[in-house]
Amino acid sequence: MSDDLRPDFYTFPPILKACVDFVDGKKVHCCVFKMGFEHDVFVAASLINLYSRFGVLDVAYKVFVDMPVRDVGSWNAMISGFFQNGDAAGALGVLNRMKGEGVKMDTVTVSSILPVCAQSVDIVNGVLIHLYVLKHGLDTDVFVSNALINMYSKFGRLWDAQRVFDHMEVRDLVSWNSIIAAYEQNNDPNTALRFFKGMLLVGIQPDLLTVVSLTSIFGQLSDQRVSRSIHGFVMRRQWIEKDVVIGNALVNMYAKLGDMSCAHTVFDQLPSKDAISWNTLITGYTQNGLASEAIDAYNMMEECINIIPNQGTWVSIIPAYSHVGALQQGMKIHGRLIKNSLYLDVFVATCLIDMYGKCGKLEDAMSLFYEIPRETSVPWNAVISSLGVHGHGEEALQLFKDMLAEDVEADHITFVSLLSACSHSGLVDEGQKCFDIMQKEYGIEPSLKHYGCMVDLLGRAGYLKKAYDLVRNMPVQPDASIWGALLSACRIHGNAELGTLASERILEVDSENVGYYVLLSNIYANTGKWEGVVKVRSLARDRGLRKTPGWSSVVAGSKVEVFYTGNQTHPKYAEIYRELRVLSAKMKNLGYVPDYSFVLQDVEEDEKEQILNSHSERLAIAFGIICTPPRSPIRIFKNLRICGDCHNATKYISRITEREIIVRDSNRFHHFKDGICSCGDYW
DNA sequence: ATAGGGTTAG
Structure with missing residues (x-):
């Protein structure tokens, strides 16, 4: 190799920047080291960036501290290195040391640190930096303005975001995407849509991230027709192959439209799925009231060894367990989360509190509440x-x-x-x-x-x-x-x-x-x-409508038994009805009088009594009495509201059997004990 | 003369 073709200082930064393979990157680093270029500020910044991109923050940091001379670019590389690796506090720490050494922030520093403020909800720092930007005339930089729009949007301060946008002399695709996303994420799809039209008007073509916002906008507007055409647009451009984000956004869009069958189809067709894809599917099922489908999806997710459940998984599956009263499964998740302290996360903990509340464990809900941070x-x-x-x-x-x-x-x-x-x-x-x-x-x-x-x-x-x-x-x-x-x-x-x-x-x-x-x-x-x-x-x-069948479930041992009103096909059917007859006689001795106003059919009195006796909650209670140890509590779930006569009867049953009977109906809890109900007969 | 560090996501 002749002298004039030898690599020099200028050769390495673009090469390091282009490295998409970590092994290649390390080889280039060796080369840099051998030639003694490691301490050049441009080369070093590229190295810091390389190691940060591949998640090797300690090596990045070592390059940084070993530098004999640092310029503002070196500090910037280190700040964004920490933030890229999810360490917002570390990024702010580097910024403070930089200030301490008297280095002035430039446009790059500002646009790296604003997302840090946004993520750590540090409004005061964010506004101070905005003032700094205005004072030093950095507001003409497009990156800086875009970062400000995004930060204010995250704080819900749309008015400030809008003002930054309005004052921009030059706007690029990111500016438009940011202002559209700002309104979309703050639940103002109509304004977001106006900005999208404005963007087309000035001749800027939407990209993948614009379309991600569009899916959410039309999902919020529940516009079936346009939503489906967005799906078509994405398919024609083959963007599903390009990035999993857009696929997940489509799954979410169909879920918001209440069309879980389309959501599932899109999900199945994703070329690669990440944890968020699964979370989106599970959340969709839960929010559309399809708890058992949500649970099935979660179980399938657990089968995928390369997918690691995260915070989003827990906040999607726990409400599904609450919905069906699956206390055992919910507690299993709680136990698992205690090991990694994720149960202290406010959103996860709130789901657990809600789960304990809905599953009748009020004390557990309360004690968890007092364990977690409660500033919001x-x-x-x-x-x-x-x-x-x-x-x-x-x-x-x-x-x-x-x-x-x-x-x-x-x-x-x-x-x-x-x-x-x-x-x-x-x-x-x-x-x-x-x-x-x-x-x-x-x-x-x-x-x-x-x-x-x-x-x-x-x-x-x-x-x-x-x-x-x-x-x-x-x-x-x-x-x-x-x-x-x-x-x-x-x-x-x-x-x-x-x-x-x-x-x-x-x-x-x-x-x-x-x-x-x-x-x-x-x-x-x-x-x-x-x-x-x-x-x-x-x-x-x-009009072709059929009555929602009333059902009640009861836990016996580790199994959950479901009874429908009038069910006569249960294997223990004869025993259940015998038990109910025995109870009926004892109840009448204590003064119970059946209330036939809860019978909707126009039939004879003895038939009315038979109808009341076949209400799903009574079957479930009788089954509980037969199949659980004497005096142990019985827990019932009912999909509709408990019937007034059953409510009265259950009071007597709790006294006769000396059991606590807890009924959660579609509305609230009833604790029956010693012949009285916690609701004081008001519900 | 030529180079680095930056903003948007489900």
Whole structure:
């Protein structure tokens, strides 16, 4: 090799930058070392970057500390090295030492450190850096402005993000992607869409990341047609092969649209799946109410040895376990997480609190709550809601006070938890006060959920007129669940006139949901208007709707047994009915009188008693009595609300059998013990 | 004269 072709200082940085293979990179490093170029600031920065990219941060750091002279580029390389390897604190530490040595930040420093501030939610530092940028005139740099937009977006400060965007003289693809993602991620899909159109208008072509935002935008807008065309666009460009991110975004989009069959198809066709692909699928199933599919998917994920479950996996699978009451499996996850301390993660812990609450283990929910950090509303909301479904309204209110005393800011979800807790305990005045505080002191506009809780609260307590007025004066259009709450209150209080009136509206809003036809026919049946029952039933039949079958499950040993109403095919069928007959006689001796108003069929009295005796919750309780040791507690799950007569009967059964009977229905918990229920017969 | 360190994601 002749002298003028020998590599020099300028040769190595581009080569190191181009290394996609770590082994090659190390060979180049050897070469650099032999030629004595290691301490050149350009070469060293490239080496730091190389080792950081391959996750070998200790070697990167060694190159850095061994440098006899460092310029701002050396510091920048080290800062981004720490951040690329997930060490935000390390990155900030390097920045502080750099400041200590009197080195001034440049545009590269700023654009490396702003994502660090965003990730560690360090708003103060972020704003200080923005001021520094303005003072030193760094705001003309596109990278800096883009990083500012992203940071403000992560803090939810859209107005600041928008202002940075507006002041930019030159905008590139990343600027547009950032402002689109800002609005998309802060739940404003319409504004995000306007920016997307603006981007096309100035002639910038969307890239893969633009389309990732688009999938989320149209998922949020539940626009089936455009969503499917985005899928087509991605397929035509073969972007699924290019990056797993876009495939995961499509799975998520279909899940948001409620189309889990398409979501699964896209998932199956992904050329490579990462943990996030699995998490997205599991979350989709859970959020669409398909808990057992979610559990199946999770079990399949566990079979893949190259996929390691992470925080996202836990927050997707634990709610599925809560939904079906799979306490054992949930506890198994908890045990596994104690080993790596991930149970202290606020989001994972909140799922566990919710799981314990929903599975009847209120004490475990409470003790976990006091173990974890609680500076944000997230775990508070879960524990308040747990107290609520267990009927401890007063304690829920106390926890809200504690929360304020600890300076934790309440949000709209806190008030959903509080209002529903009040409604489960019949705390009408307290509930109304919370509803007031929410609007006046917190400036939170009540959502449909808040109105639903209030209607439930007022209606169940018997203030039907008040509830009806609230619905009529709502500034937003009431949905089917609001009308449903009103209808259900009418049923409890036997108000057929109002019931048939809050019913026409409900069938307008949601004529597909059978539950409302059932409620309406209950109202007619309870007031003896059999012609009304016939009318509603034929209407439901004409529209091809079938009643959701009522089922209850009970744990016996390690097995979960499920009973449907009127089930006569169970192997222990004869024993169960014999047990129920024996119980019935004992109950009547103690003063139990069957309440036939819960029987919807127009039949003779002895047949009505038979119908009450075949309700799924009774079958499950009888099975529990037969198959578990005497005096051990029985835990029941019911998909619908417990029937009033069964509620009364269970009180007697708990006394006769000297057992604690815990029933979780679709609404809340009932603890039966010594002939009384924790709900005080209010639910 | 030629080189390095930077911003967006499900």
